[in-house]
Amino acid sequence: MRSLPDASVDLVFADPPYNLQLGGDLNRPDGSHVDAVTDEWDRFDSFKAYDDFTRAWLAEAKRILKPDGALWVIGSYHNIFRVGAILQDLGFWILNDVVWRKANPMPNFKGTRFTNAHETLIWASQGEKAKYHFNYRAMKTLNDELQMRSDWVLPICGGQERLKEDGHKVHPTQKPEALLYRVLLATTERGDVVLDPFFGTGTTGAVAKRLGRQWIGCEREGLYREAALKRIEKELPLDESALATMQSRKSAPKVAFGALVENGMIQPGTEIFDKKRRWVATVRADGSLAYGKQTGSIHGLGKELQGAPSCNGWTFWHYESGGEVKPIDAARQLYLLATED
Amino acid sequence: MRSLPDASVDLVFADPPYNLQLGGDLNRPDGSHVDAVTDEWDRFDSFKAYDDFTRAWLAEAKRILKPDGALWVIGSYHNIFRVGAILQDLGFWILNDVVWRKANPMPNFKGTRFTNAHETLIWASQGEKAKYHFNYRAMKTLNDELQMRSDWVLPICGGQERLKEDGHKVHPTQKPEALLYRVLLATTERGDVVLDPFFGTGTTGAVAKRLGRQWIGCEREGLYREAALKRIEKELPLDESALATMQSRKSAPKVAFGALVENGMIQPGTEIFDKKRRWVATVRADGSLAYGKQTGSIHGLGKELQGAPSCNGWTFWHYESGGEVKPIDAARQLYLLATED
DNA sequence: AGCTTCCTTGAATCGGGTC
DNA sequence: CGACCCGATTCAAGGAAGC
Numbered sequence: 156m157r158s159l160p161d162a163s164v165d166l167v168f169a170d171p172p173y174n175l176q177l178g179g180d181l182n183r184p185d186g187s188h189v190d191a192v193t194d195e196w197d198r199f200d201s202f203k204a205y206d207d208f209t210r211a212w213l214a215e216a217k218r219i220l221k222p223d224g225a226l227w228v229i230g231s232y233h234n235i236f237r238v239g240a241i242l243q244d245l246g247f248w249i250l251n252d253v254v255w256r257k258a259n260p261m262p263n264f265k266g267t268r269f270t271n272a273h274e275t276l277i278w279a280s281q282g283e284k285a286k287y288h289f290n291y292r293a294m295k296t297l298n299d300e301l302q303m304r305s306d307w308v309l310p311i312c313g314g315q316e317r318l319k320e321d322g323h324k325v326h327p328t329q330k331p332e333a334l335l336y337r338v339l340l341a342t343t344e345r346g347d348v349v350l351d352p353f354f355g356t357g358t359t360g361a362v363a364k365r366l367g368r369q370w371i372g373c374e375r376e377g378l379y380r381e382a383a384l385k386r387i388e389k390e391l392p393l394d395e396s397a398l399a400t401m402q403s404r405k406s407a408p409k410v411a412f413g414a415l416v417e418n419g420m421i422q423p424g425t426e427i428f429d430k431k432r433r434w435v436a437t438v439r440a441d442g443s444l445a446y447g448k449q450t451g452s453i454h455g456l457g458k459e460l461q462g463a464p465s466c467n468g469w470t471f472w473h474y475e476s477g478g479e480v481k482p483i484d485a486a487r488q489l490y491l492l493a494t495e496d
Numbered sequence: 497m498r499s500l501p502d503a504s505v506d507l508v509f510a511d512p513p514y515n516l517q518l519g520g521d522l523n524r525p526d527g528s529h530v531d532a533v534t535d536e537w538d539r540f541d542s543f544k545a546y547d548d549f550t551r552a553w554l555a556e557a558k559r560i561l562k563p564d565g566a567l568w569v570i571g572s573y574h575n576i577f578r579v580g581a582i583l584q585d586l587g588f589w590i591l592n593d594v595v596w597r598k599a600n601p602m603p604n605f606k607g608t609r610f611t612n613a614h615e616t617l618i619w620a621s622q623g624e625k626a627k628y629h630f631n632y633r634a635m636k637t638l639n640d641e642l643q644m645r646s647d648w649v650l651p652i653c654g655g656q657e658r659l660k661e662d663g664h665k666v667h668p669t670q671k672p673e674a675l676l677y678r679v680l681l682a683t684t685e686r687g688d689v690v691l692d693p694f695f696g697t698g699t700t701g702a703v704a705k706r707l708g709r710q711w712i713g714c715e716r717e718g719l720y721r722e723a724a725l726k727r728i729e730k731e732l733p734l735d736e737s738a739l740a741t742m743q744s745r746k747s748a749p750k751v752a753f754g755a756l757v758e759n760g761m762i763q764p765g766t767e768i769f770d771k772k773r774r775w776v777a778t779v780r781a782d783g784s785l786a787y788g789k790q791t792g793s794i795h796g797l798g799k800e801l802q803g804a805p806s807c808n809g810w811t812f813w814h815y816e817s818g819g820e821v822k823p824i825d826a827a828r829q830l831y832l833l834a835t836e837d
Numbered sequence: 838a839g840c841t842t843c844c845t846t847g848a849a850t851c852g853g854g855t856c
Numbered sequence: 857c858g859a860c861c862c863g864a865t866t867c868a869a870g871g872a873a874g875c
Contacts, residue, residue: 239577
């Protein structure tokens with residue numbers, strides 16, 4: 156970070172070590188062993204050592220950020236209060252704290268506390284009077300025409316998305332792409348420079364590339380760096396029309412199509428079409444659709460194209476998945492199953 | 497607080513001033529005025545002043561709490577990071593941070609940030625090795641037989657519950673009773689003493705009285721004190737049977753497996769086995785088990801055979817009764833029913 | 838092929854009493 | 857303070873295996 160010039164970066168996203176301070180081993184009720192975060196990089200001798208470390212990287216972040224840049228940090232109760240207090244002391248101005256509510260957290264196996272089911276993000280500007288960027292419309296569209304709230308329900312990173320090597324996870328704390336997707340879509344513009352000082356396996360870089368943002372990553376561990384570069388190499392940027400986000404008010408769909416897009420079930424840029432393929436529309440990053448110069452929600456655009464008094468976009472639009480044509484409602488059903496509380 | 501003796505209180509619940517630092521007036525899009533927290537008690541000149549104030553009351557709380565007592569604090573992003581860091585510095589040990597997810601938050605009228613839809617609570621014990629109380633079973637029951645998570649969805653305080661005087665709310669930040677209900681049910685026992693150093697209009701006292709807990713409140717403002725006393729006066733304690741909660745096994749009387757054998761519920765010579773019948777062991781007259789040349793207690797032998805770090809013999813071993821296969825724990829339950837006072 | 842069942846796993850500060 | 861023993865304790869998702 157020290158090598159970067161002053162005021163050169165639009166956004167810093169940081170996922171620093173949490174300083175977990177774990178004790179002995181932990182076993183599940185069935186006797187199996189829990190694979191804990193015991194890496195050297197998460198060990199600090201004291202709160203003071205952790206505070207010094209935190210103050211140092213936050214001060215650098217503040218120097219590198221443009222005057223209208225912003226900072227995101229993610230953490231758990233082990234570290235987030237210290238991080239939050241220090242960034243306030245350094246002059247950052249907190250805009251929101253955001254809670255990532257995990258759809259599928261690890262249970263508390265011993266029944267000793269509440270299930271630790273969330274992590275906390277802090278979003279802060281350079282100072283009380285500083286400007287910052289917030290794509291209000293894109294967030295509202297993504298959230299089914301309701302204001303995006305400060306609590307986000309997202310699954311943890313697993314399945315195909317989780318990087319593995321010989322069947323073992325490459326990084327113990329890989330973050331879900333959907334989280335970064337929302338952060339970058341909410342608080343950066345196309346072409347912005349995003350810095351991640353704890354790059355790990357490069358989730359920030361991968362999502363930045365996909366969304367047409369530039370990225371810089373700092374990572375000490377060579378293994379993580381290699382995995383990150385390989386991963387980002389494979390990532391394809393979305394094209395122009397998919398990246399255009401909604402600018403004007405549209406009718407309110409009943410279910411958030413945007414959630415499917417954010418979640419990756421429907422990729423931005425996907426072409427969806429009516430059953431007879433009379434119209435083929437492109438899905439955009441915020442869940443809106445584009446058909447030539449016409450744009451709108453899945454319902455609104457379907458209605459306009461048909462000249463009908465109304466349209467249920469969920470059954471009108473179809474997509475191809477595994478050589479099969481399905482209504483997008485099928486994706487919603489899958490999503491509902493996956494995220495039901 | 498200074499007048500209270502050392503180690504005299506079981507739980508502290510604190511809802512301190514949030515140090516909101518609101519700038520000018522806030523108006524809704526329709527021009528109406530938002531009734532914000534601008535009271536004198538919420539004004540602090542600097543972070544330092546707020547930190548000093550926080551350190552002072554937290555240190556008193558630590559002194560007054562019993563060694564196995566616990567602390568709850570609620571706050572927003574304006575103050576919670578400072579409070580959390582300071583309580584860690586004072587030696588409190590964070591057990592969970594809990595997110596109160598508001599079902600009906602105030603929208604962000606200007607569309608400049610995410611809707612501020614949650615507040616954060618911290619639950620902490622007296623120290624890393626300190627004991628604390630957690631009614632795991634009661635929480636699990638309350639949550640439909642799933643572990644209670646660290647994110648709680650509760651409506652804000654309104655309607656009949658909101659205290660009003662001449663149509664104006666008596667206190668600007670009255671907390672919902674459901675929140676205190678869950679806090680007290682989770683971390684106190686009947687008869688425990690609960691202290692609220694920022695009593696306000698007495699939500700803590702009202703719920704404590706209802707749940708059969710004793711309460712102490714500190715409140716500077718006479719108006720709030722009056723409203724609180726009047727409110728708590730009207731509150732009726734729940735009766736004995738309504739207060740009963742699901743108890744954990746820990747608090748049930750212990751039964752030795754030998755007692756079941758002695759009692760004749762499990763005959764010596766009975767063959768018991770794991771669910772998949774990989775191992776079949778014989779019950780001996782003293783309540784120990786034999787498997788070939790290996791012998792041991794229900795727990796010890798189960799542990800050895802599986803090569804597991806530990807084993808609950810009550811659920812691991814099964815027996816046949818009336819053509820049905822049951823865990824031996826079923827016999828213990830019968831025994832407990834038969835020997836109850 | 839499609840459905841069911843089983844197994845694995847995830848940023849976790851994860852016992853208590855007696856000798 | 858350590859050793860030892862008793863015995864309490866898990867949810868959702870994904871992938872593999874079986875039917």
